[in-house]
Amino acid sequence: MSVVNVQLGKNVMIIQPDLVNLYGCEIGDESKVGSFVEIQKNSKIGARCKISSHSFICEGVVIEDEVFVGHGVMFINDREPQATAGGLLQTEKDWTVVPTKVCRGASIGSGAIIMCGITIGEGALIGAGAVVTKDVSEGTIITGVPGRLLRKRT
Amino acid sequence: MSVVNVQLGKNVMIIQPDLVNLYGCEIGDESKVGSFVEIQKNSKIGARCKISSHSFICEGVVIEDEVFVGHGVMFINDREPQATAGGLLQTEKDWTVVPTKVCRGASIGSGAIIMCGITIGEGALIGAGAVVTKDVSEGTIITGVPGRLLRKRT
Amino acid sequence: MSVVNVQLGKNVMIIQPDLVNLYGCEIGDESKVGSFVEIQKNSKIGARCKISSHSFICEGVVIEDEVFVGHGVMFINDREPQATAGGLLQTEKDWTVVPTKVCRGASIGSGAIIMCGITIGEGALIGAGAVVTKDVSEGTIITGVPGRLLRKRT
Numbered sequence: 001m002s003v004v005n006v007q008l009g010k011n012v013m014i015i016q017p018d019l020v021n022l023y024g025c026e027i028g029d030e031s032k033v034g035s036f037v038e039i040q041k042n043s044k045i046g047a048r049c050k051i052s053s054h055s056f057i058c059e060g061v062v063i064e065d066e067v068f069v070g071h072g073v074m075f076i077n078d079r080e081p082q083a084t085a086g087g088l089l090q091t092e093k094d095w096t097v098v099p100t101k102v103c104r105g106a107s108i109g110s111g112a113i114i115m116c117g118i119t120i121g122e123g124a125l126i127g128a129g130a131v132v133t134k135d136v137s138e139g140t141i142i143t144g145v146p147g148r149l150l151r152k153r154t
Numbered sequence: 155m156s157v158v159n160v161q162l163g164k165n166v167m168i169i170q171p172d173l174v175n176l177y178g179c180e181i182g183d184e185s186k187v188g189s190f191v192e193i194q195k196n197s198k199i200g201a202r203c204k205i206s207s208h209s210f211i212c213e214g215v216v217i218e219d220e221v222f223v224g225h226g227v228m229f230i231n232d233r234e235p236q237a238t239a240g241g242l243l244q245t246e247k248d249w250t251v252v253p254t255k256v257c258r259g260a261s262i263g264s265g266a267i268i269m270c271g272i273t274i275g276e277g278a279l280i281g282a283g284a285v286v287t288k289d290v291s292e293g294t295i296i297t298g299v300p301g302r303l304l305r306k307r308t
Numbered sequence: 309m310s311v312v313n314v315q316l317g318k319n320v321m322i323i324q325p326d327l328v329n330l331y332g333c334e335i336g337d338e339s340k341v342g343s344f345v346e347i348q349k350n351s352k353i354g355a356r357c358k359i360s361s362h363s364f365i366c367e368g369v370v371i372e373d374e375v376f377v378g379h380g381v382m383f384i385n386d387r388e389p390q391a392t393a394g395g396l397l398q399t400e401k402d403w404t405v406v407p408t409k410v411c412r413g414a415s416i417g418s419g420a421i422i423m424c425g426i427t428i429g430e431g432a433l434i435g436a437g438a439v440v441t442k443d444v445s446e447g448t449i450i451t452g453v454p455g456r457l458l459r460k461r462t
Contacts, residue, residue: 019175049237202391225382226362263384
């Protein structure tokens with residue numbers, strides 16, 4: 001069991017509590033979290049979200065209500081990550097978390113990668129395997145590497 | 155240990171039974187399943203398959219005998235996933251599983267994403283990181299995002 | 309706990325020892341290993357590296373000191389994987405491990421896939437979601453599928 005210091009809403013479903021790593025985050029009412037998910041401190045997930053297996057949600061990510069996060073989705077909070085600074089292992093003092101926001105009702109397809117510093121608009125759909133590098137307008141569908149507008153969502 | 159209600163063939167090897175999430179599925183004789191794998195109910199894996207670590211096999215997927223599934227491969231069974239329907243968390247009644255089939259002897263490279271409603275032909279090879287969006291002919295090699303024919307397999 | 313037969317340097321941090329699968333490998337001083345990581349036998353990780361959650365490091369991979377490996381990064385050691393050889397499940401005798409080397413100070417973005425038989429040069433940066441198919445020169449930035457030179461790193 002690795003659910004430590006998590007502020008859980010009502011009826012949050014963690015499908016396999018032994019197979020997740022959640023710490024210092026907030027998860028809203030009725031949301032579901034699949035297996036092999038890691039959610040870091042200082043991230044926030046709204047109500048009635050689905051966070052599917054194998055996904056990683058990092059510090060600095062805010063996910064509003066009713067968002068679907070597919071399987072194996074990776075969020076990022078550092079544009080140019082490094083293991084060390086000046087020859088020593090980096091600590092939190094050596095970088096600034098770049099925040100990302102996913103607005104209400106958006107869906108992120110499996111295997112998508114979400115670069116940092118962006119906002120994914122309300123009701124947007126990110127195609128499976130897309131690498132999202134910039135803001136996504138509400139109600140649009142983004143696919144590909146790098147992610148490009150496919151069309152408006154109907 | 156999270157292997158629940160799984161119909162296992164003879165000599166199935168689950169490398170780390172404590173680090174998988176398998177339920178309601180069928181796995182054929184001598185197949186191998188790596189760590190951090192999730193296999194959902196109503197999916198079927200044939201004999202002498204290798205399902206590598208970090209992969210996700212969802213409901214509606216049928217994998218024939220002697221198929222290689224690389225690491226971090228994601229299957230999909232819903233074209234336009236949503237967290238909620240009418241403001242309430244979706245339940246199984248709110249969507250239809252779109253099936254996918256992987257034919258005998260095919261190999262799926264690591265990190266590939268397999269959209270739903272498709273058939274991957276016998277002996278096909280899916281390149282690492284490909285996003286497969288349509289049927290794959292037998293004995294062909296598919297690479298890229300979206301996946302395109304590279305050449306026949308020799 | 310699945311840390312078996314691992315040669316650990318001083319002060320190696322394995323964040324969630326119950327949620328990793330490490331065996332027969334070598335990990336250098338002060339390196340950090342995230343959750344849901346698998347590191348196979350006959351791979352070697354240097355000192356002061358960060359191996360982030362959900363990554364897979366296979367046999368034949370050598371990672372030098374001060375390398376950052378993002379989340380969900382997949383290494384590969386076989387160009388054309390197969391489940392079976394002559395109708396029987398493959399064994400180690402049926403393939404040759406193709407080695408890969410990541411040189412000092414390189415950073416590999418989340419979700420990147422590293423094909424085998426290549427060298428990633430010192431201080432290179434692999435963009436998130438890139439599929440690296442050939443050697444990467446030191447100090448360069450590679451992005452996309454397949455990975456292409458974006459520019460020199462400054």
